[in-house]
Amino acid sequence: MAESMKGLRRSHRCTEVSNRNIGETVTVMGWVQKSRNKGGIIFVDLRDRSGILQIIFEESDVGSEGFAKAEHLRSEYVIAVRGRVEARSGAVNKNLLTGDIEIRANDIRILSEAETPPFPIEEDSKTKEELRLKYRYLDLRRPDLQRNLILRSRVANITRSFLTEEGFLEIETPTLTKSTPEGARDYLVPSRVHPGQFYALPQSPQLFKQLLMCAGYDRYFQIVKCYRDEDLRADRQPEFTQIDMELSFVDVDDVIEVNERLLKKMFKEAIGIDVELPIQRMTYKEAMDRFGSDKPDIRFGMELKDVSHIVKGCGFGVFTGAIENGGSVRGINAQGQATMPRKKIDAMVNFVKDYGAKGLAYLAINEDGSYKSSFAKFMTEDELASLVKAMEAKPGDLLFFAADKDDIVYAALGNLRLELAKNMDLINKDEYKFLWVTEFPLLEYSEEEQRYVAKHHPFTMPMEEDLHLLDTDPGKVRAKAYDIVLNGHEIGGGSVRIYQSDIQEKMFEVLGFTKEEAYERFGFLLNAFKFGVPPHAGLAYGLDRLIMLMAKEDNIRDVIAFPKVKDASCLMTEAPSIVDNKQLIELGIDVKNNTDI
């Protein structure tokens, strides 16, 4: 049975009906959340995007045919109901927006019947994700997912309104573009017209947005899909969405200023959170020194302390050896954790091994002032006392130390800090703490490629005061690059771009490209810059991750309508899939036998 809605027109969504409509006749349509027959009266919870509304069916109102239909209803049937709004006869349900009213039906049509869904449509589903993703169209009926996608739509809309008012133009850049063998792996699209040639799906509109600045568009933005063929982590997808922007005739402060106002508006209007401006700024160096991370979670303290100067002459070879090898010894203070069981301490020691550390030294200060430590025996009482003082520790505290090359110390303690905070329940999940991290290194040395590679991308502007170091000590050059960090997640990042050909040439030289190689890869941009280019800078947010944080979800798939799983497949459509051989012939490509690979 699938009746037509001919002659009927929905008058309200479910929760658009309120006690102000009492006495009126309304027409509502939606899904049966549940239905029950209680003493010859049928109660139906009707669900739509807006929420739930109670309908009551009595044969005296709806007639015998209508009542028979109501008796026939099961979960997820789609119905249209016309009826009178009444104050609720039973107890008011304070959990519902419409908890004080009900609709007394005088007409019902069954628009669509439904088989029993493979899992219940309910908040906080316990059903395993694979099944839910296979039936994504049912999973998407759950109110929590609906809230997430509604939030996502609102954030996109707020962003667009704001940027438009600020003079940004939304300009679409191509998706079928050129493969540039720098950065992550491209998704390729074979060309039928030019057999043997390929388009690449863009990893970002970087070059195009810089060309738009060169073309005088002044302020560009786009909410745009980007693509990276990388192995997926929990918060990665093969296709992801960026809020991408670029501005002309600006420097770092201008980009930060407009984005702070964007974030303030976005968080206020979408989730009612006040972002205090200006947002705190911290250099990369300070972030690493204090938090061991370039995206520190500053909702809690437990900062790193460099104790190299305290322990440099001590008797503990692990400490002194690290310092002698050019590294450092740093610690964090897990306050009040002195009684942490040995087993848990060992787990922490193991935890940091994932980040390249050989181990952790620890020192617990018992309530009586005595120590429990992995290394105390190698130190004098005085040395230990100075160390405890440097760590601002008191009885009851537990200190962890890492001694190694700086980057390993940072990684170990930075991650340990987060792990401890979770265990110690230090994080206020209702808090949103923003931070700009600035002055990133321009380059990092790739051991694999035996050359410097751009940390951001090759068009990132060095800081003026470090330009002279490009020749002598490129690793020390800081960039006009900035990340916006929220609660320990990088939600966006960008940079001021090079617009001077001499600096750009020097940059390519440092990266080890010949002029020919540079032109082969980025020729159209370099050519464009010969014809008058304004100073420009930009920033891009990862929208998926941003929404994930706003929605307080842990899984990026919960904020994407039709996400892919770890092997980059879609469990609902079963993409990717085998295609007709005819299609491959037209494209002039062959699939290699699996065993060839």
Add this chain to the structure above:
Amino acid sequence: MAESMKGLRRSHRCTEVSNRNIGETVTVMGWVQKSRNKGGIIFVDLRDRSGILQIIFEESDVGSEGFAKAEHLRSEYVIAVRGRVEARSGAVNKNLLTGDIEIRANDIRILSEAETPPFPIEEDSKTKEELRLKYRYLDLRRPDLQRNLILRSRVANITRSFLTEEGFLEIETPTLTKSTPEGARDYLVPSRVHPGQFYALPQSPQLFKQLLMCAGYDRYFQIVKCYRDEDLRADRQPEFTQIDMELSFVDVDDVIEVNERLLKKMFKEAIGIDVELPIQRMTYKEAMDRFGSDKPDIRFGMELKDVSHIVKGCGFGVFTGAIENGGSVRGINAQGQATMPRKKIDAMVNFVKDYGAKGLAYLAINEDGSYKSSFAKFMTEDELASLVKAMEAKPGDLLFFAADKDDIVYAALGNLRLELAKNMDLINKDEYKFLWVTEFPLLEYSEEEQRYVAKHHPFTMPMEEDLHLLDTDPGKVRAKAYDIVLNGHEIGGGSVRIYQSDIQEKMFEVLGFTKEEAYERFGFLLNAFKFGVPPHAGLAYGLDRLIMLMAKEDNIRDVIAFPKVKDASCLMTEAPSIVDNKQLIELGIDVKNNTDI
């Protein structure tokens, strides 16, 4: 020379400075449109996105170093200028927003020098398109292209604001999806993780938006890239943009109603055009009968007339033969064209041959009432008089007739009508005439495939009153499908969808699919519909074409920032291109030798 803008901050865009700022000091930045030295004073037209502002440099204001820089300026140099706003000393230039003022510079920096561009940056460029597309970043500096892209950004923004206010959610659907071998050719994306398998880029989000309705999202929209690997025509691109929407619990009138308000708002706010509501509606049948087209340009008349009943017994075998073969004889009246030279008439006869017609019969009514005709000799005076009367012709008019199967007659006369209107200058280019064309045929018979194929797509709902014809005469079934036509261009189209499994099964049967084939192609949608699906309908606009019409451009590439040419390549980036063999190995595909194909 590429100076830094350190310490400078732009205070205004060029045309944001006005005579209200006279006496103030401003800082402006932009490109040198032109510069000239007139008696020791240098005049520079500075250009940015907003327009042009005149700067004057005198050594006494700007100093000798500054003046030397000003002397050095050439077209397309990027400069920053600080100076005082003054009333223009020379003649006021009424063509410029800033024509009554100028800036007396007291500081100048050359931010970027420029080589001489390969073509001048000017409105209505005469430079051939290939060169302009190669240097698209320069072409995009031209004010007409900038206006187009600014218009495009505004239209997108107006659309989004309107739809959001109307309760639509913008929901992103995937780009890496499954190939469905129905419709146009897909662009494929090889999967690295699943060698031998492919994603397809979507031709439209059709299935996903229907799933979103099934999932209860109620009103969806998206401004979204779609992809078709077809040979390009003047107004086609491999990637194109749709304003895509879908609504639940609606019928034809609801979709039309909300879209009429969208169009009204869009045209008013973006280009100041008042769209009168309701927009005229016409069935497909009426459109074909009156205009020979399913997207008639109704800015002018010259309608087709069926004269079959007049000529069915006449002595002209071409006419009577066509009628006997089940076709018709129809004519159009080119008023006042009786004196059209024979050569031009012959050109019209040739013109219709492109549309399958064997020729055209013509009858000119001379001012003295005599005829000049290709067929008058086969008819009696009375027959000719009735024909002239049926065509509402008077002396000075020229009549054209086509006699053939209906579809050929429609195509020939429909296109002849447009061609004549162009020649006769009947079209008011400032007029925007909208039209809904409704009740399209559900199916069309494919001679190639020897079966019925869906005219819109297989999920289009038949009209209730024609349902019974699905079994007996499927070609006669009309669909709940509608197109929105503007000035003879289809700018959008859509339909009410089938939500009843019995009708859907019947539809697949008529299309010649077995149940298995239907599931193989559209299984996830058919499965979804088992769990409760609301009546739903939708519509999609071609944004590129819409903007083209709003901007009064003839070429779709003029409203796309980085378009592709006829062979689907980008002349600027040279995409598609050859990729590293390493990339192909990772994807498990081989490129066939060209000679194999």
